[in-house]
Amino acid sequence: MIELALGMIAQVLRISVPYALAAIGGAFSERGGVINIALEGILLTGAFGAAAVTIATGNPWLGVIGGMLAGALLASIHGLVTIWGRADQILSGLALNLLALGATRGGLKILYDSASNSDRFEGVPALGRPDSALLSLLGQPLFLVAVAVTFGAHALLFRTRFGLALRAAGDGPRALDGTGLSVNLHRFGGVLLSGFFGGLAGTWLVMEQHSFTDGMSNGRGYIALAAMIVGKWRPLGAALACLLFGAAETLQIRVDSDVVPTQLLQALPYIVTLVVLAGWIGRAHPPLHLGEPYEREKGRS
Amino acid sequence: MNPAVEFVEVTKRFGPVTANEQVGFAAHPGEIHALVGENGAGKSTLMGILAGFVQPDSGIVRIDGVPAPVGSPRAMLGRGVGICAQHFHQVPTLTGYENIVLGTMAVGGRKQLGALMKRYGLDVPLDVPVERLSLGEQERIEILKLLYRDARILILDEPTAVLAASEVRSLFQILRRLAEEGRAILFVSHKLPEVMEIADRITVLRAGRVVTSRKKTEVTEDELVRLIVGGAPPPPARWSARVPGRPVLETRGLSLGRLAKFDVQVREGQIVGVGGVEGNGQQELTHALLGYRTPEAGTIQYLGQSVRPWKSHRFRQSIGVIPEDRQREGLVLGRSLVENGVLGRHERAPFTQGGILRWGRMREHAESIVDVYQVRPDAIGLPAVAFSGGNQQRFIAGRELTKKPPFLLAVHPTRGVDLKATQFLHGRLLEERTNGAAILLVSADLQELQTLADRVLILYRGQVAYSASREEIDPERMQRALLGLAGTSKEGTAKGGAPSNGPSSRGGGR
Numbered sequence: 112m113i114e115l116a117l118g119m120i121a122q123v124l125r126i127s128v129p130y131a132l133a134a135i136g137g138a139f140s141e142r143g144g145v146i147n148i149a150l151e152g153i154l155l156t157g158a159f160g161a162a163a164v165t166i167a168t169g170n171p172w173l174g175v176i177g178g179m180l181a182g183a184l185l186a187s188i189h190g191l192v193t194i195w196g197r198a199d200q201i202l203s204g205l206a207l208n209l210l211a212l213g214a215t216r217g218g219l220k221i222l223y224d225s226a227s228n229s230d231r232f233e234g235v236p237a238l239g240r241p242d243s244a245l246l247s248l249l250g251q252p253l254f255l256v257a258v259a260v261t262f263g264a265h266a267l268l269f270r271t272r273f274g275l276a277l278r279a280a281g282d283g284p285r286a287l288d289g290t291g292l293s294v295n296l297h298r299f300g301g302v303l304l305s306g307f308f309g310g311l312a313g314t315w316l317v318m319e320q321h322s323f324t325d326g327m328s329n330g331r332g333y334i335a336l337a338a339m340i341v342g343k344w345r346p347l348g349a350a351l352a353c354l355l356f357g358a359a360e361t362l363q364i365r366v367d368s369d370v371v372p373t374q375l376l377q378a379l380p381y382i383v384t385l386v387v388l389a390g391w392i393g394r395a396h397p398p399l400h401l402g403e404p405y406e407r408e409k410g411r412s
Numbered sequence: 413m414n415p416a417v418e419f420v421e422v423t424k425r426f427g428p429v430t431a432n433e434q435v436g437f438a439a440h441p442g443e444i445h446a447l448v449g450e451n452g453a454g455k456s457t458l459m460g461i462l463a464g465f466v467q468p469d470s471g472i473v474r475i476d477g478v479p480a481p482v483g484s485p486r487a488m489l490g491r492g493v494g495i496c497a498q499h500f501h502q503v504p505t506l507t508g509y510e511n512i513v514l515g516t517m518a519v520g521g522r523k524q525l526g527a528l529m530k531r532y533g534l535d536v537p538l539d540v541p542v543e544r545l546s547l548g549e550q551e552r553i554e555i556l557k558l559l560y561r562d563a564r565i566l567i568l569d570e571p572t573a574v575l576a577a578s579e580v581r582s583l584f585q586i587l588r589r590l591a592e593e594g595r596a597i598l599f600v601s602h603k604l605p606e607v608m609e610i611a612d613r614i615t616v617l618r619a620g621r622v623v624t625s626r627k628k629t630e631v632t633e634d635e636l637v638r639l640i641v642g643g644a645p646p647p648p649a650r651w652s653a654r655v656p657g658r659p660v661l662e663t664r665g666l667s668l669g670r671l672a673k674f675d676v677q678v679r680e681g682q683i684v685g686v687g688g689v690e691g692n693g694q695q696e697l698t699h700a701l702l703g704y705r706t707p708e709a710g711t712i713q714y715l716g717q718s719v720r721p722w723k724s725h726r727f728r729q730s731i732g733v734i735p736e737d738r739q740r741e742g743l744v745l746g747r748s749l750v751e752n753g754v755l756g757r758h759e760r761a762p763f764t765q766g767g768i769l770r771w772g773r774m775r776e777h778a779e780s781i782v783d784v785y786q787v788r789p790d791a792i793g794l795p796a797v798a799f800s801g802g803n804q805q806r807f808i809a810g811r812e813l814t815k816k817p818p819f820l821l822a823v824h825p826t827r828g829v830d831l832k833a834t835q836f837l838h839g840r841l842l843e844e845r846t847n848g849a850a851i852l853l854v855s856a857d858l859q860e861l862q863t864l865a866d867r868v869l870i871l872y873r874g875q876v877a878y879s880a881s882r883e884e885i886d887p888e889r890m891q892r893a894l895l896g897l898a899g900t901s902k903e904g905t906a907k908g909g910a911p912s913n914g915p916s917s918r919g920g921g922r
């Protein structure tokens with residue numbers, strides 16, 4: 112019985128990790144004022160990058176770095192286009208999601224001559240080989256990294272000068288500009304971080320599965336955005352929301368569902384998000400200047 | 413000694429509009445230098461150039477005799493320039509402390525701030541998000557921010573527009589001290605008595621050009637007015653006695669937030685003025701009247717009928733409103749004057765027929781407002797955002813008054829508006845009064861209340877601390893009531909007291 116419960120907990124955590132990493136990434140982008148629905152594509156690109164580098168070098172740690180860089184690459188395109196190019200942030204995100212889907216598909220074809228999946232590979236080796244599901248999760252270096260990232264990200268956003276300036280870029284860009292700091296560079300920094308975190312999320316997925324499959328992000332980027340909103344654009348809040356979503360997903364997998372229709376559980380993240388957005392569980396305030404490119408001379412007096 | 417700031421032939425255009433044309437003048441260390449001019453004269457643009465937010469098309473800005481790189485707030489900050497803008501450059505969600513140290517190495521910041529606050533008597537809470545502070549407090553944060561960065565050239569763009577008289581006093585004391593320490597202060601204002609009081613030197617801008625730049629002692633207030641408007645000033649609006657008609661709007665025991673049991677009655681052909689320091693219940697009053705928030709208690713009667721919360725929409729449509737925040741509540745900034753001209757009336761004849769908009773009628777309507785209310789530039793196709801504050805206000809007033817509403821709510825109708833527009837708007841309000849409109853005027857400007865109102869109520873902490881008809885106004889007591897110095901009025905705090913149709917108000921308007 113205890114074993115079953117611990118197994119459940121482990122599964123919830125496993126499922127939640129990629130959501131949480133991506134949601135934290137989203138928070139960094141949006142706190143700076145840039146809407147990032149490209150998160151879905153970033154996840155996918157990150158997963159592909161991690162798989163390709165791991166297979167090519169045989170070193171999963173290089174794969175982790177590759178995954179993060181791949182995510183950051185896509186994010187930096189989003190940043191350049193929306194921050195300096197002043198393109199519509201939603202449209203850029205949509206375009207990049209489609210681009211990521213097409214590019215990874217092409218990559219599969221070229222590298223592995225397959226329409227559906229890459230070669231198999233070993234993920235990051237676990238520390239020790241405990242037989243309990245929970246202990247084995249705790250022994251996974253990537254899991255420890257993810258936990259560290261979660262707390263580290265929260266501290267970065269709320270306890271450092273960079274974090275303060277990033278929040279100012281989203282809530283009062285003109286004030287930030289007036290202090291002599293660059294609004295655009297800080298925003299780009301936020302978007303870039305979302306690329307690293309999103310890429311890491313994709314890396315997690317592919318390392319769990321030991322191979323890349325076409326379209327494997329499977330909407331997780333969007334769910335992560337929902338979690339970010341539920342978590343009120345705070346890294347720890349977003350991570351907690353992801354645990355909730357992860358629990359719902361675990362139930363949906365485990366509970367033989369004559370009682371609760373699985374569709375309902377699948378929809379749960381979105382229902383919770385709507386409830387939060389509507390202000391029924393404390394109001395969630397998006398960053399005040401979310402979605403607006405910054406133009407110095409536009410703001411009148 | 414080099415001037416602290418020197419503008420040399422600075423020109424800035426926004427598309428077809430020339431905001432600054434060959435501007436040249438100098439401000440010296442230790443000097444309070446006032447910059448005056450009508451709305452749209454180019455003052456804010458010039459200060460934006462000095463702060464680095466606006467890139468001039470040509471010209472040089474010298475700081476301490478050395479040309480400064482223009483178009484970079486960072487560079488200007490490095491040269492010691494600090495701006496306290498009309499709409500403060502603050503991050504509303506951050507605390508005062510965070511706003512102040514933003515972009516600096518905040519080592520020992522608190523101690524230094526504590527010392528500054530003490531030295532200049534700038535008391536203000538530092539650990540509350542600034543969005544929860546009053547405008548006066550926000551301004552103090554801005555000034556602290558400038559001092560914390562040790563700005564030697566301080567730009568204050570209409571710092572007194574949001575302040576009560578007492579706050580203006582203490583601000584001026586601080587400014588004097590800062591000047592005595594050798595800083596140069598550039599002070600933008602529409603209020604000429606203030607300018608005459610505080611400035612050492614005055615520069616007048618008209619239509620983007622410098623008209624004159626001279627010592628205060630070399631100019632009188634009357635001359636200044638002529639220089640600003642470029643000729644004889646319009647005559648001030650004249651109030652004349654009129655017998656008020658039947659009651660139009662009446663509140664009884666209206667309570668919301670800090671507003672407590674507010675009673676007022678406004679009759680046809682009567683202007684009732686509500687004054688007080690910002691944040692003493694004025695906003696609650698207007699929000700309750702407009703139905704933005706549901707009152708906790710009390711009733712609103714309009715033309716003998718009770719205005720229920722669910723009917724406030726209809727009520728709002730039938731009255732005229734000059735709102736507090738013209739950019740947020742009064743206009744849709746991105747849309748043209750044609751569309752803004754029918755805001756709130758677009759579903760009515762003659763602008764709609766069978767659910768279809770009649771653009772011809774809408775254009776004619778906008779044309780006529782622009783014409784009668786002298787909105788400049790007179791281009792109805794431009795988006796509202798392209799107009800200066802004074803012109804936006806003229807347009808809103810025009811839109812609301814052409815409705816010929818039985819009741820008009822005017823909230824700070826001339827805030828940040830230049831002399832000519834102010835007098836024009838005052839004239840229009842009085843004309844509507846003559847035509848029988850009932851007007852509730854909320855204003856922080858005592859002068860304005862005394863010019864226009866038949867009766868004045870002063871709010872303090874949500875209660876009426878002073879109430880007098882025009883003839884009975886005792887300026888000193890009104891001032892004291894404003895500051896909450898008790899025992900100021902025979903009617904005292906009119907708690908549940910006589911509505912303004914009490915004995916003393918009958919004298920009002922006679």
Ligand SMILES: Nc1ncnc2c1ncn2[C@@H]1O[C@H](COP(=O)(O)OP(=O)(O)O)[C@@H](O)[C@H]1O
Nearest residue numbers: 408409426431451452453454455456457798800
């Ligand atoms: N960002 C802007 N875009 C377009 N026009 C502007 C902008 N800023 C100012 N203007 C125009 O420049 C002129 C000067 O405006 P401003 O400097 O705000 O005057 P003031 O501060 O004296 O009221 C006005 O006609 C105004 O409409």
